[in-house]
Amino acid sequence: MAQAVFTAGRTSAWSAPRWRPRQASVLAFALLAPSLLFLALFTYWPVAQVLWQSMHGQIRVGGPQAYVGLDNFQKLLADAAFRKALVNNLVYALGTVIPSLVLALGFAMALVKTTRVNALFRALFFLPVLIPLVAAASIFLFLFLPNVGLIDYHLAKLAISGPNWLGDPDIALWSIMALTIWKNAGYYMLFFLAGLQAVPADAYEAAILDGAGPWQRLRYVTLPYLKPTIGFVLVIGLLNVVTQVDHVFVLTKGGPSDSTNLLLFYVYQQAVENYDAGRAAAGTLVMLALLLVVTASSLRTLERSFGEKEP
Amino acid sequence: MSQASTGVATGEVSPKLGYAATLLVAALWMVPFLWMLVAAFNPESIGAGMASLVPSYIPTLANFREAWASADFPRYGLNTTIISLGILAVQVVTITLAGYAFARLEFPGRTLCFYLFLLQLMLAPVVLIVPNLTTIARLGLYDTLLGVMAPYFVSAFGTFLMRQAFRAIPRELEDAALIDGAGVFQRIGFIYLPLARPSLVAFSIVSVTAHWNEFLWPLMVINSPDLRPLTVGLASFTRGAEGAQAWGVIAAGTLLVSAPLLLAFALFQRAFVNSFVSSGIK
Numbered sequence: 393m394a395q396a397v398f399t400a401g402r403t404s405a406w407s408a409p410r411w412r413p414r415q416a417s418v419l420a421f422a423l424l425a426p427s428l429l430f431l432a433l434f435t436y437w438p439v440a441q442v443l444w445q446s447m448h449g450q451i452r453v454g455g456p457q458a459y460v461g462l463d464n465f466q467k468l469l470a471d472a473a474f475r476k477a478l479v480n481n482l483v484y485a486l487g488t489v490i491p492s493l494v495l496a497l498g499f500a501m502a503l504v505k506t507t508r509v510n511a512l513f514r515a516l517f518f519l520p521v522l523i524p525l526v527a528a529a530s531i532f533l534f535l536f537l538p539n540v541g542l543i544d545y546h547l548a549k550l551a552i553s554g555p556n557w558l559g560d561p562d563i564a565l566w567s568i569m570a571l572t573i574w575k576n577a578g579y580y581m582l583f584f585l586a587g588l589q590a591v592p593a594d595a596y597e598a599a600i601l602d603g604a605g606p607w608q609r610l611r612y613v614t615l616p617y618l619k620p621t622i623g624f625v626l627v628i629g630l631l632n633v634v635t636q637v638d639h640v641f642v643l644t645k646g647g648p649s650d651s652t653n654l655l656l657f658y659v660y661q662q663a664v665e666n667y668d669a670g671r672a673a674a675g676t677l678v679m680l681a682l683l684l685v686v687t688a689s690s691l692r693t694l695e696r697s698f699g700e701k702e703p
Numbered sequence: 704m705s706q707a708s709t710g711v712a713t714g715e716v717s718p719k720l721g722y723a724a725t726l727l728v729a730a731l732w733m734v735p736f737l738w739m740l741v742a743a744f745n746p747e748s749i750g751a752g753m754a755s756l757v758p759s760y761i762p763t764l765a766n767f768r769e770a771w772a773s774a775d776f777p778r779y780g781l782n783t784t785i786i787s788l789g790i791l792a793v794q795v796v797t798i799t800l801a802g803y804a805f806a807r808l809e810f811p812g813r814t815l816c817f818y819l820f821l822l823q824l825m826l827a828p829v830v831l832i833v834p835n836l837t838t839i840a841r842l843g844l845y846d847t848l849l850g851v852m853a854p855y856f857v858s859a860f861g862t863f864l865m866r867q868a869f870r871a872i873p874r875e876l877e878d879a880a881l882i883d884g885a886g887v888f889q890r891i892g893f894i895y896l897p898l899a900r901p902s903l904v905a906f907s908i909v910s911v912t913a914h915w916n917e918f919l920w921p922l923m924v925i926n927s928p929d930l931r932p933l934t935v936g937l938a939s940f941t942r943g944a945e946g947a948q949a950w951g952v953i954a955a956g957t958l959l960v961s962a963p964l965l966l967a968f969a970l971f972q973r974a975f976v977n978s979f980v981s982s983g984i985k
Contacts (some may be wrong), residue, residue, distance in 0.1 A: 409800045413809070413810075416808045416809060416810055417808075417810040417811060419804070419808060419887060420804040420808040420809075420810035420813075421804075421810065422805055423800040423801060423804040423808075423887075424800070424801050424804050424816065426796070426797045426800060426801075426856075426857070427798075427800070427801040427820075427857040427862065428819075429795045429818075430797065430854075430856045430857035431819065431820070431823055432855070433824055433853075433855055434824075434828055434838065434853065434854040434855075434857075434926060435823045435828075435831070435840065436819075436836055436847070437834070438831035438834035438835050438838065439826070439831065439834075440833055441834040441837065442831065442833070445833075445834070445887060494729070498724065498725065498728075499725060499728075502722050502725035503725065511963040511972075513725065513729050514976070515968075515972060516729055516732055516733060517729070517732055517964065518912065518968075518975075518976065518979075519736065519968070520732070520735075521979070522911075522912065522916075522961070522962070522964045522965055522968055522975075523916070523917070523957075523961040523965070524916035524917075524918065524933070524934045524937070524960065524961065525916065526904070526918045526934045526937055526938050526941075527934070527937060527957045527960050528735070530937060530938075530941045530953055530956070530957045531735045531739050531940065531954070531957055532948050533945065533953070534742070534753070534754075534954075535734075535735060535738065540753070540754060541754060542734070542753060542754045542756075544740055545754035546754065553724075557981065574732065574735070578732075580785070582976060582979045582980045582983075583980065583983045585980070586983065587979045595714065620830060621983075624983055628983075630795075631824075631825055631827075634830065635827045635829050635830055637919060638919060638934070640942060641918070641919070641922075641938060642917060642938055643940075654833075656829070656830065656919075659833065660830065660832065660919070660923075663832070663833045663836075664923070669833065672833050673833065673834075676830065676831065676833060676834075677704065678828070679830055680826070681891070683825045683830065684825070685823045686825070687821070687824075694824070698821070698824075698867075698981065699861040699866070699867055699870075700865070
């Protein structure tokens with residue numbers, strides 16, 4: 393658009409003579425320079441480093457870095473803890489994003505009318521978003537405590553002997569997922585509340601005239617209008633699940649027997665506890681690949697949201 | 704768009720059943736907060752009865768006193784404040800300049816730049832934690848608050864938000880200033896920034912909330928107890944108190960750490976909600 397303005401020299405106000413294209417480019421890069429400097433330092437350079445490091449390692453303990461080819465990846469794949477973390481992260485992603493999304497849509501539809509009571513409920517669902525994930529984990533530490541903890545204590549009143557929520561390898565990941573859903577559903581609710589504002593009343597009126605029941609209205613009116621919102625929430629959610637592991641630190645440290653280990657926590661363990669930079673880098677690359685898949689498959693959604701293409 | 708013209712106002716969005724279900728889920732959602740409050744003011748911090756959700760005692764501040772004494776919360780709070788506001792201060796400069804470039808200037812490589820920024824959106828600094836830590840160490844910023852802040856000095860999300868806001872501002876305003884001889888920084892500072900204030904406020908709230916709550920990156924960068932932010936302080940405090948089974952003290956500490964943002968939310972509810980919605984941009 394603006395390109396045409398510059399080259400064709402149309403009488404748009406912006407083609408004021410003092411602005412020639414070259415000047416605009418120089419100015420643009422001058423303005424982008426601070427951002428690009430930090431992006432280079434903390435995004436591009438680290439990616440390059442991870443690529444290099446993933447193929448290098450110490451052949452002897454304490455020895456110099458040497459090229460080891462795909463050794464790190466082989467070690468990674470041979471490591472049961474890594475395979476576990478990979479599977480866990482996939483289960484964790486689907487098992488938290490989809491329920492949070494469904495709940496958020498439900499909250500938004502029930503609370504869309506702006507009344508005082510609804511405002512209170514919205515606030516209630518939104519509060520978990522504001523408290524730090526480590527703080528939420530500190531609370532849930534007691535909720536999940538075996539026998540005397542909040543959940544087990546109340547289950548006992550119903551004569552149900554509750555499981556060891558964080559100690560049982562079959563249950564621990566699901567307990568952590570419950571915390572994540574509690575933390576995120578209110579955030580996604582906000583996007584759906586905004587999305588619902590865009591559904592025209594006529595659409596519902598027409599649907600009712602056609603004899604559509606509540607489920608049909610949901611299926612044929614609400615959901616089609618919310619499609620872009622659903623797509624956006626899905627992307628944001630999937631990108632988030634890889635970067636949030638604060639609760640794992642407080643609640644389980646990846647245990648018991650790696651049942652709650654997630655990729656980022658695994659990378660942290662390799663780098664900080666095992667001093668295995670090569671394996672940490674290889675693990676990071678796997679994470680990057682997954683993030684890239686999510687981003688690439690949702691590029692359209694992201695472009696629409698962040699508006700590179702003209703409307 | 705007026706409210707009356709949407710399906711929202713006619714109430715045709717959800718069945719009545721949905722409301723009952725919401726009530727039930729809302730009760731469930733409240734439980735962790737309720738427990739935090741009840742346990743924090745409980746005179747007994749240890750032992751049976753901590754699982755009650757109904758206070759059966761005269762409230763006391765003893766747990767808060769103990770939490771206050773066993774961890775340096777004021778210091779952690781100060782560190783967190785410095786980190787969040789420091790990041791924001793630099794971000795406002797970088798995202799304003801970059802946002803203007805994307806919104807108003809045509810230059811070769813613009814699309815490429817857009818994608819380069821988009822890359823940062825998916826690669827949160829915490830994903831690149833190991834190489835970023837090396838960089839921070841090489842810059843001599845290990846174990847400094849600046850080291851915690853630096854990777855966040857640029858924000859692709861903020862840049863896009865400002866770009867959208869700047870685009871909505873009529874060019875005629877800038878042209879008028881241009882004719883009056885205003886330089887580019889004057890035009891950005893006196894025309895674009897004031898008019899983009901709502902977006903800037905929205906970004907500030909989202910940014911401060913995110914960095915106030917951040918844990919893993921500061922945990923990696925900070926070594927000295929004196930430089931810990933609230934989240935890292937709380938994690939080590941919880942670890943200590945957990946061993947003593949002092950759940951009342953943990954609840955009090957958690958409440959102390961969560962209180963600033965909860966309080967801000969209580970005061971500026973609408974701004975908070977709007978800012979998070981506009982973080983979805985569109």
